[in-house]
Amino acid sequence: MKKNPAFPTSIEEFLEQGEQYYLPHLSIDCVVFGFHDGHLKVLLLQLSNTNEWCLPGGFIQHTEPVDDAAVRIVFQRTGLRNIYLRQFYAFGDPSRQRGKDKLQMPKGAKPNSWIMKRFITIGYWALVEFSKAVPIPDQFSSQCGWVNVTKIPRLILDHNSILDKALQSLRISLNDYPVGKDLLTEKFTMPELQRLYETILNKKLDRRNFQKQILSLEILERLKEKKQGGAHKSPFLYRFDGRKYQLALKKGLRASFA
Amino acid sequence: MKKNPAFPTSIEEFLEQGEQYYLPHLSIDCVVFGFHDGHLKVLLLQLSNTNEWCLPGGFIQHTEPVDDAAVRIVFQRTGLRNIYLRQFYAFGDPSRQRGKDKLQMPKGAKPNSWIMKRFITIGYWALVEFSKAVPIPDQFSSQCGWVNVTKIPRLILDHNSILDKALQSLRISLNDYPVGKDLLTEKFTMPELQRLYETILNKKLDRRNFQKQILSLEILERLKEKKQGGAHKSPFLYRFDGRKYQLALKKGLRASFA
Numbered sequence: 001m002k003k004n005p006a007f008p009t010s011i012e013e014f015l016e017q018g019e020q021y022y023l024p025h026l027s028i029d030c031v032v033f034g035f036h037d038g039h040l041k042v043l044l045l046q047l048s049n050t051n052e053w054c055l056p057g058g059f060i061q062h063t064e065p066v067d068d069a070a071v072r073i074v075f076q077r078t079g080l081r082n083i084y085l086r087q088f089y090a091f092g093d094p095s096r097q098r099g100k101d102k103l104q105m106p107k108g109a110k111p112n113s114w115i116m117k118r119f120i121t122i123g124y125w126a127l128v129e130f131s132k133a134v135p136i137p138d139q140f141s142s143q144c145g146w147v148n149v150t151k152i153p154r155l156i157l158d159h160n161s162i163l164d165k166a167l168q169s170l171r172i173s174l175n176d177y178p179v180g181k182d183l184l185t186e187k188f189t190m191p192e193l194q195r196l197y198e199t200i201l202n203k204k205l206d207r208r209n210f211q212k213q214i215l216s217l218e219i220l221e222r223l224k225e226k227k228q229g230g231a232h233k234s235p236f237l238y239r240f241d242g243r244k245y246q247l248a249l250k251k252g253l254r255a256s257f258a
Numbered sequence: 259m260k261k262n263p264a265f266p267t268s269i270e271e272f273l274e275q276g277e278q279y280y281l282p283h284l285s286i287d288c289v290v291f292g293f294h295d296g297h298l299k300v301l302l303l304q305l306s307n308t309n310e311w312c313l314p315g316g317f318i319q320h321t322e323p324v325d326d327a328a329v330r331i332v333f334q335r336t337g338l339r340n341i342y343l344r345q346f347y348a349f350g351d352p353s354r355q356r357g358k359d360k361l362q363m364p365k366g367a368k369p370n371s372w373i374m375k376r377f378i379t380i381g382y383w384a385l386v387e388f389s390k391a392v393p394i395p396d397q398f399s400s401q402c403g404w405v406n407v408t409k410i411p412r413l414i415l416d417h418n419s420i421l422d423k424a425l426q427s428l429r430i431s432l433n434d435y436p437v438g439k440d441l442l443t444e445k446f447t448m449p450e451l452q453r454l455y456e457t458i459l460n461k462k463l464d465r466r467n468f469q470k471q472i473l474s475l476e477i478l479e480r481l482k483e484k485k486q487g488g489a490h491k492s493p494f495l496y497r498f499d500g501r502k503y504q505l506a507l508k509k510g511l512r513a514s515f516a
């Protein structure tokens with residue numbers, strides 16, 4: 001094991017000597033959620049020279065904290081940083097192995113490559129403000145783009161199941177984490193915030209109950225300005241109160257949206 | 259890798275050739291909860307020839323599903339089977355390494371043994387009906403016993419943090435999993451069920467709200483018999499309705515106790 005491991009400098013080195021850099025049998029896969037135009041979206045990569053789609057994933061350096069690896073992997077594979085990440089599950093079926101899925105490997109992969117072994121993957125989900133996020137594909141990918149959660153194609157390995165489980169976890173997290181701060185623009189209306197929750201939960205919520213619950217968390221600030229340009233009565237704009245928000249998270253939130 | 263791996267037959271073989279049987283760098287640790295006499299308890303092992311206490315843990319065979327490994331490990335280390343297990347978190351700090359914690363290894367361990375490397379551990383919690391559980395220590399342990407969650411000693415490595423996180427996860431799970439079925443005897447009173455929830459949450463609950471919420475799940479059956487022998491008015495006995503219980507779990511429960 002190297003003391004200060006860098007990264008493989010070529011795909012060939014990655015395939016042949018990856019274990020010098022990374023822990024064997026272990027990977028991380030990230031489900032990056034964004035919200036745009038009333039739709040919940042997920043960031044997917046298309047692997048170069050194939051029609052295969054996958055979640056952005058990667059490996060853990062020998063002395064790297066797993067949480068740090070997740071942050072690094074999202075950045076290296078999508079160009080996104082400063083985003084909220086939460087670990088939600090480790091996927092440990094022994095069929096999680098590239099040879100078993102007929103998954104094509106980049107040219108040059110040998111059957112005995114470390115990458116062809118069984119991998120247990122640790123799932124993280126992440127939240128990104130769509131308008132600020134311009135994802136950039138990495139060297140292994142030809143595309144990196146947002147796809148509606150209702151229109152996900154067939155993904156490699158068990159990535160569809162990982163995505164489903166991430167969505168379940170995101171739903172439950174609504175009770176202890178106010179996702180709006182990460183997913184919406186700085187200022188938003190109450191109907192926009194409600195629409196976000198409804199989209200994640202895939203169900204209609206009662207307008208008055210929703211407003212009562214979200215205001216009772218005492219993390220929102222109602223601004224003097226109103227949203228202009230709509231067909232209806234202009235609704236008030238809100239934003240998260242940074243100080244109260246941090247305080248509430250520290251204390252622990254407990255709502256019951258999900 | 260052997261096709262049908264068995265287990266090491268001695269501690270020496272375990273220490274020297276463990277990687278032939280188990281995936282490197284990966285372990286499982288289990289927080290087994292029981293409820294007795296109004297107290298929430300956790301099963302701890304004391305390592306032979308030391309004063310060190312730990313959670314029951316173990317390793318994953320090369321072709322074994324991670325969930326199956328957790329079930330096997332609880333059985334091998336405590337003698338308990340048929341218990342409810344839930345994965346809750348993977349602990350990935352690079353300091354999770356025996357050499358760094360001055361943790362004593364059984365006689366014969368060499369510094370370059372696979373067991374001295376960095377381990378990422380996958381945490382499971384488990385629920386056991388205390389009256390049915392007679393834990394039996396394994397060959398590595400001198401004691402296996404129940405300890406109140408309020409009186410946990412210093413454990414090896416980060417096992418105290420693992421236990422804390424398991425308790426957090428158990429609390430949140432009250433909203434989607436009716437833990438009473440696993441933790442109580444077959445028949446119980448409403449005050450006993452409430453006491454269980456109060457003990458897990460470490461707070462008092464309103465009697466009428468609790469009863470309303472738990473009955474609204476429609477998984478309890480009120481029996482004709484009443485509990486005898488108390489100082490007060492004899493309360494009704496309840497039990498879980500097996501068919502409704504399975505149905506509700508399948509459909510997905512959503513309460514807001516936690």
